[in-house]
Amino acid sequence: MSSGVLTIGDLSKATGVKVETIRYYERIGLLPAPDRTSGNYRAYGNSDLGRLSFIRRARDLGFGLEQVRELLSLSDQKQRSCEAVDVIARDHLADVDRKLADLKALRRELDSIIRHCGRGTIGECRIIEALAPIDPRH
Amino acid sequence: MSSGVLTIGDLSKATGVKVETIRYYERIGLLPAPDRTSGNYRAYGNSDLGRLSFIRRARDLGFGLEQVRELLSLSDQKQRSCEAVDVIARDHLADVDRKLADLKALRRELDSIIRHCGRGTIGECRIIEALAPIDPRH
DNA sequence: GTTGACCCTGTAGTTACTACAGGGTGTAGT
DNA sequence: ACTACACCCTGTAGTAACTACAGGGTCAAC
Known part of the structure; x- marks a missing residue:
């Protein structure tokens, strides 16, 4: 993989979230579906990594997925x-x-x-x- | 219903376990399937009520269903x-x-x-x- | 080319319920 | 007898949050 692009495995190793769980989060809309490589691999960026870290931390604190979804949404609205x-x-x-x-x-x-x-x-x-x-x- | 025979609703009211949950327990073998009335209603006896009470208490104490299953089995073996x-x-x-x-x-x-x-x-x-x-x- | 790690999609399972949908039964009241 | 309502039945699918294949493709090192 070229520099700056992360695979799903990279994200998994960096956050401790399983590959399957990452795909699950994408399915339920918690994570945006990233671009793909020519081999159809998911091509993540650093912002995806940041978002997944956020999700992981919130989950570790026991927040439900819907609460995590709301927190993510709120975190994008800096002036609010x-x-x-x-x-x-x-x-x-x-x-x-x-x-x-x-x-x-x-x-x-x-x-x-x-x-x-x-x-x-x-x-x-x-x-x-x-x-x-x-x-x-x- | 005739005297001495209990409906699933009777068991539900007596134990606080929902009708649907009682049917679920029967399906997974925790409760034996009782005889039926001519109208195909489940006809429970007092021993069924006792067994369901046991299950309810164990569940309330947080035992998992498989643990409850084992406890029930053990409870029948008095000399053990x-x-x-x-x-x-x-x-x-x-x-x-x-x-x-x-x-x-x-x-x-x-x-x-x-x-x-x-x-x-x-x-x-x-x-x-x-x-x-x-x-x-x- | 081969090998092994990794990736993909789709499907189903985990635990313990819970909630219909569609249809039948029992009982009391009229 | 009819009506109404509470209760019963089976079957199916959903809940929350993952998790585990199956079967097949990709990538990089040797």
Whole structure:
């Protein structure tokens, strides 16, 4: 490949995003479809690399693809107010907090159940017991 | 419906699991396919209700469907050692802990970024900046 | 020319649901 | 008997975000 032109593999190595995932992002419109080489290879430029890095970072922070799409759109509008970005980020943070709370509650319960697990048989198993119907009325 | 026979709707109301999800569980073999009424309605018994309750509780604790399948199988073997159950539960707890750690790290970074977000324009936005490529070499 | 890494498109699978579409059943009310 | 409405049925496809082939083409080094 000639200097200045990047292959999909180059982008993958540079960002840690898989080739298949990059093609997926193109399919769903997150990444623009680049020009092609004479061999039909995708020919990316540095701006594509920058955009993919942005996507990767946002994904790593847990933003959903649609949120990433919005953030990308906003990032192109330099004169626009920062507020929309703030809203997206705060909504997401609130979502993360909810997930954290749920996961903590789950962990607490699970830990409690496991802590009481002895070394007997299934018939006496506290874990199974905790999952079983409460009212084994015969 | 006659006394003692439960419809899929009955099970749904009793456990909070959706009708469609119950049919899904039957399809993947988690729930046995029950007898049918003359009108082709599913005719469940109390043991089916018990089994679905078990599944629901295990799902609520975050166990994956395959883990639930194993737990159900183990729960039928009363004389068997409790150890297999213990392993499944501890593996799952370790998984939950990993997720918790990841989510906490994510939250920390996200919070830090948001905290520095001012009230300017996108061009000055710290959130966008944090996501953008590090080396905007022109 | 050969070889091996990489590229391409298209299709389907992962996990755990979820949502129709189109049609049948059961029950209460008129 | 008819009507209305809630519920049931099967089959199909969609959700989110990837991921993994299959089968075939390209590129560069040897």
